[in-house]
Amino acid sequence: MTLGRQMFQHGGGAHPQRLLSLIDGALVEQGGDGSLTVASQWGDVRVAEPGPAVRTLLDRMSLGPVCPDNVLPPEGPERDRERGELRRVLHELDGCVVHSLSDGNLGGPVLSVEPVAPRARFAPPLPTEPAPGLVVRVSRYAVVRTSGTRMLAESPLALHRVVLHRPEALRVIGALAAPVGPEELAEALDDVPPPVLWEVLAHLTAAGVAVRGRRGSEGGRPVLLEDTDARLAPWSPHDLLFHSRRRPGRDGRSLAAAARATRGHRPPPRRIPLPGAAAPAGGSAPPGPGRPLRAVDLGTLLSRALDQGAPGVLDAVPAVLGPERSLDFYVTVNRSRDVERGIYRYSPRGHDLWLVNSDEQDVQALLDCARVAGGGGPAPAVLITIAARMPAIPRSVEASPYATALLLTGALQERLRQAAQDMRLAASVLVTGDGETSARALRLDGIAEIPTGDVGAG
Known part of the structure; x- marks a missing residue:
């Protein structure tokens, strides 16, 4: 096992967290029947009979990024039931949920993934070590720009855009100009903890800003799905x-x-x-x-x-x-x-x-x-x-x-x-x-x- 794979597997001393918040302008309104309504630019989503964890989470999400696990009760059947309800409600609300990544320090989120369309669905892979042969590259259609106050990465193929809050996220994108494996990336960016690096890659690919592929056989060119999609042939x-x-x-x-x-x-x-x-x-x-x-x-x-x-x-x-x-x-x-x-x-x-x-x-x-x-x-x-x-x-x-x-x-x-x-x-x-x-x-x-x-x- 190489040093890069060992670092991904054993954690490298970092503890990244996935945080959730609501998009700008979204409001959580209390109904007279005990229901909650999340009102956003995409319309209203009603949550009937929300449990304590859902009420607390939505209230905190309207104020800023929060870890869902922090609102769950202690271990036991009630925790499992509340976790299931959280997942269901968050799936219904996914089009107005911002997914942020923290490196576990006090410097604020590394990046945030914001939906830009009502049918946006965000599902980064579960934390795991990189698969053999995996390569990642920035999408040929992606654009990195400033909004005047924030650095953004977005693609017309994607239903999310990525806000790059910290220099580490921008450095990762800069290193993805050509297909590269996570292990080589970890060696090139040796000051970024490998678990944080892996989570950044997971968020970039889930958002559609970066694309995955496989190394070619016997030293051939890497194969990325984006490059073989016939639907994209007419498009510059x-x-x-x-x-x-x-x-x-x-x-x-x-x-x-x-x-x-x-x-x-x-x-x-x-x-x-x-x-x-x-x-x-x-x-x-x-x-x-x-x-x-x-x-x-x-x-x-x-x-x-x-x-x-x-x-x-x-x-x-x-x-x-x-x-x-x-x-x-x-x-x-x-x-x-x-x-x-x-x-x-x-x-x-x-x-x-x-x-x-x-x-x-x-x-x-x-x-x-x-x-x-x-x-x-x-x-x-x-x-x-x-x-x-x-x-x-x-x-x-x-x-x-x-x-x-x-x-x-x-x-x-x-x-x-x-x-x-x-x-x-x-x-x-x-x-x-x-x-x-x-x-x-x-x-x-x-x-x-x-x-x-x-x-x-x-």
């Missing part, structure tokens, strides 16, 4: 960072308080055929203000927007109609006479809608975002979201795939607006939206397929 680091910050949702901001739970359930496939295009304007009266939109109106709007003979700044129709289409339409139905409220994907080939998500909280979150982005008026009867399939975006020497996706999106937004105007429908091109809420509600992975623009109509 600056394009992906720009996309993640272009719209609120993954930087600690949000246009609307989103539902906090991650919903992986998909409804059963349901197809809704749309009627053919109606007669030109004058053949039938459009719905009045605030009235539900008909299926025939929605079908006509989408058909006219994709009419290849229609004028447009950019011919974006092949990007939607081609066999390897690079853009999709998602339709969130709010008010309609004959289409059930929900989120659908539009299929131009069959001229029909396919149900994607019927969860009422997700539908309302998208409509709330559209209402705020539109200036605070009523939510549109339908919200049409354009999503780009990044691997299928046409390559160009003049523009990156992401820039091409934005150009195509802008052209389709204009065609939708013109088609709505011809039908005497109200329509607005929304210049912003909540990217994180849209990706979650539309069941997009946010990398291979991304929301790029919205149009409200009604």
